[in-house]
Amino acid sequence: MESATIEQLGRHEGKVVSLQGWLYGMRKSGKVAFLELRDGTGICQCVVEASAAEAFENARTLTQESSLVLEGLVRAEPRAIGGYEISATKVQPLQVAQEYPISRKSHGADFLMSHRHLWLRSSRPAAILKVRHTIIKACRDFFDSNGFTLIDTPILVARAGEDAQTLFPVDYFEKQAFLAQTGQLYLESACMSLGKVYCFGPTFRAEKSKTRRHLTEFWMVEPEVAFADLDDVMELAEGMICAIVDAVLAKHQKELELLGRDIETLKKVCKPFPKITYSDAVDILKSEENRIRMENELQLDKERLEDMKRQQEDLESQLANVSKAWKQEKLKAGIRELTEAIAELERDVNNRPGHIRLAAEFEWGADLGGSDETIISRRFDKPVFVTDYPKEAKAFYMKQSVDDPRVVRNMDLLAPEGYGEIIGGSQREDDLEVLRTKMQEMQLNEEDYSWYLDLRRYGSVPHGGFGLGIERAISWICGLKHVRETIPFPRTMGRLEP
Numbered sequence: 001m002e003s004a005t006i007e008q009l010g011r012h013e014g015k016v017v018s019l020q021g022w023l024y025g026m027r028k029s030g031k032v033a034f035l036e037l038r039d040g041t042g043i044c045q046c047v048v049e050a051s052a053a054e055a056f057e058n059a060r061t062l063t064q065e066s067s068l069v070l071e072g073l074v075r076a077e078p079r080a081i082g083g084y085e086i087s088a089t090k091v092q093p094l095q096v097a098q099e100y101p102i103s104r105k106s107h108g109a110d111f112l113m114s115h116r117h118l119w120l121r122s123s124r125p126a127a128i129l130k131v132r133h134t135i136i137k138a139c140r141d142f143f144d145s146n147g148f149t150l151i152d153t154p155i156l157v158a159r160a161g162e163d164a165q166t167l168f169p170v171d172y173f174e175k176q177a178f179l180a181q182t183g184q185l186y187l188e189s190a191c192m193s194l195g196k197v198y199c200f201g202p203t204f205r206a207e208k209s210k211t212r213r214h215l216t217e218f219w220m221v222e223p224e225v226a227f228a229d230l231d232d233v234m235e236l237a238e239g240m241i242c243a244i245v246d247a248v249l250a251k252h253q254k255e256l257e258l259l260g261r262d263i264e265t266l267k268k269v270c271k272p273f274p275k276i277t278y279s280d281a282v283d284i285l286k287s288e289e290n291r292i293r294m295e296n297e298l299q300l301d302k303e304r305l306e307d308m309k310r311q312q313e314d315l316e317s318q319l320a321n322v323s324k325a326w327k328q329e330k331l332k333a334g335i336r337e338l339t340e341a342i343a344e345l346e347r348d349v350n351n352r353p354g355h356i357r358l359a360a361e362f363e364w365g366a367d368l369g370g371s372d373e374t375i376i377s378r379r380f381d382k383p384v385f386v387t388d389y390p391k392e393a394k395a396f397y398m399k400q401s402v403d404d405p406r407v408v409r410n411m412d413l414l415a416p417e418g419y420g421e422i423i424g425g426s427q428r429e430d431d432l433e434v435l436r437t438k439m440q441e442m443q444l445n446e447e448d449y450s451w452y453l454d455l456r457r458y459g460s461v462p463h464g465g466f467g468l469g470i471e472r473a474i475s476w477i478c479g480l481k482h483v484r485e486t487i488p489f490p491r492t493m494g495r496l497e498p
């Protein structure tokens, strides 16, 4: 007997195979049971006739998510999910599952997150994790095939690489250590040896923000290149993003469809990406045109909200008038989904006047906030680079501009459709004295960074790089509302389990 996986059933057509997996769902009557088996590679329907008496009896004991081994004949069936069906002759339960907490009806986001260890078995999280895998592989392939060497940078570090406010302290024998916020400073060292390097690792930030963009533990891929200026860094970022999007489009049409992602907007992602300066962005935010546009959008969303509320009332009155249990369940699930969507849109609509005001009153010098990035990125149908931020708004290591000493040679890449920053990067300050002055201004202790300053003492060269937040990239490419769905076990301010 050959053992098979669901994905590869086609190779076994006409043969009897054995499959192992879990029961995703079942319909049964007196004469036949239809088992939906999932095995991690796909889902397939297995038909058990009452004439296969033992198999049929065993099938009837199975509950949702029971584990089992099954044998049967592989038949082509154009109407079946994967194009094949099994006529099962043997069904052997491995463990009959207790009542499974996640059913086909809809659950609230918080319930699902608390059951993340089980929720991973559902088709939506599984689709997202597959896309995640492809995105990570595409990043690695991109750098590996462009002459980069992988450098694993430390996770336990002595001090801040970014904003000191978001450091996670760790007890390190008699000293205090921190969890790494970036591998960049170490990469700057390594690129002076190997030219083009990258790291790919977990990154930690004690972010006290409960936004859809923030995790406390996330994964970042960071390249660093010697003899590179900001234009080189942007070209590299552009190439990497296109490679990632192409890989996902080539491999995951099915998953994107399941997630309800509009693929047409992804297909527009090609070189070159538009570039604007921070000052251009401020002009957009403060413009009368932007205010009018935002007021109009708000008005449309308010009308949409009223529509949804009417729809909800309608479903509720239908619920009062149906008696069949399955119809009630279906209506209740619809109402629950609508209630969540209404709550979300309502929050958004209530926040919007604040965002409109923030944009209108934006002062040159501040960092762009989440709502500002949303406004800018919705103006473009491709990712857009925003360059040359005021130096006060950004990290100490960024290179001061020669043309305008008020700004640094940095870039943030904002993903379209309102997603906002997915990449932050810059050319680095390579002049020892300028860097020392900058560190003094920012009240950083020079001795703490003495090894970093050595890189400017011994053969300093123009260099730069960037960091891509993997979860932000997945969130955008999959069209998700929140980054917490993009990582197997999310860590946020309010969640450390499961």
Ligand code: 4AD
Binding pocket: 162, 181, 182, 183, 184, 205, 207, 213, 214, 215, 216, 218, 220, 222, 223, 421, 422, 423, 424, 425, 426, 465, 466, 467, 468, 469, 470, 471, 472, 483
């Ligand atoms: O802009 P950031 O802070 O840049 C750096 O860390 C640089 N040292 C990178 C470099 O130049 N080598 O972070 C880079 C990216 C952001 O654009 C965002 O995508 C992601 O990391 N990121 C987060 N993702 C999820 N949750 C958070 N709390 C994040 N903070 C940053």
Ligand code: MG
Binding pocket: 412, 421, 423, 424
């Ligand atoms: Mg940033």
